[in-house]
Amino acid sequence: MVTPDIFSLRSYRDLYGSVDGLAKVALDCGLEVYDLSGVTITDDEATSLAELDEFLEFARALDATWVQSRMPVDNAESRAVYREAARRTSDAGFGLAFEYSPFVPIKNLRSAAEFVGAVAEHCPRQALIIDTWHFYRTGDTLADLRALDPALFGYLQVDDALPLGPDLRFDTLNRRAMPGEGLLPLREFLETCIACGLEGVISVEVMSEAHRGMPLDDYVATVARTSHELLATVRSS
Structure with a gap:
């Protein structure tokens, strides 16, 4: 399994016109594209959802399971945008996996679980990524x-x-x-x-x-x- 990031995917698409060739290479090599890293959600709804749409296009082409997400701004507006992103991702058939870290406002496991749990009450396939480096560096x-x-x-x-x-x-x-x-x-x-x-x-x-x-x-x-x-x-x- 592999996790392409947005920068690599954009570079490949801009060079070759789409990521279809990358999908074929992965298939020929027996590699599953498990998740994509990672959409940034802020209180700028237009920018956040435009990036999400870009991710969903990549996810469909690569048959991914999850789209990783991060939220460097935590306020009422960013949470509303995140809920809309969760709905769109779920409706498209993918899971949205939230990653917390020491570098964002939601910076520990308990607060991340509370946040994702609230979103999951309204949208299926919402989950947490736990990164061991982040886990221990946030004091979890x-x-x-x-x-x-x-x-x-x-x-x-x-x-x-x-x-x-x-x-x-x-x-x-x-x-x-x-x-x-x-x-x-x-x-x-x-x-x-x-x-x-x-x-x-x-x-x-x-x-x-x-x-x-x-x-x-x-x-x-x-x-x-x-x-x-x-x-x-x-x-x-």
């Missing part, structure tokens, strides 16, 4: 994870972390680590997910200046190896 705990309604859980983004530097935003873009090769207690996190019924797709998202220059084949092999090694410790515990 395993008790917060246990309190999550499994019906609101979408899928995981798993990555590890290096020691904190002076700039958290730089860290999130450049100083993540392969699963099991950093400081985060990922085994305990995954065991808690399993115990709470939070099961599903695990996406590995490692943004790292140390790995960015690796040949793609080597990068994919490293992601697969470290992920399998981590999951093996969870299964055997």
Whole structure:
């Protein structure tokens, strides 16, 4: 499974006229486009919904399951726009997966669950993405994870972390680590997910200046190896 981002999709479309060729390559390689990253919802309704329409066009062409979402502005207007985006995404046959982080107003699991839960009362296929880097950098705990309604859980983004530097935003873009090769207690996190019924797709998202220059084949092999090694410790515990 792969997660194309909006910048790559736009570049491909602008170069080739559509993403149909990308869809064919993915199909020929046996790759499923699971989700797309990620629509930005603000209190600017016209801009937000225009970007959403662009995402939905990509999602249809690539047969995606989820559209990731983020909301860097939290007020009554942005929440109303988000509800409309949720309705349109659901009506189009896709799920809308909200990602919280330290860099947006809704910055922890409990507040994100409250927000998405309210939207889910009116629109189906609304869920949360839990990114392990964000989870631990926002101060979330395993008790917060246990309190999550499994019906609101979408899928995981798993990555590890290096020691904190002076700039958290730089860290999130450049100083993540392969699963099991950093400081985060990922085994305990995954065991808690399993115990709470939070099961599903695990996406590995490692943004790292140390790995960015690796040949793609080597990068994919490293992601697969470290992920399998981590999951093996969870299964055997």
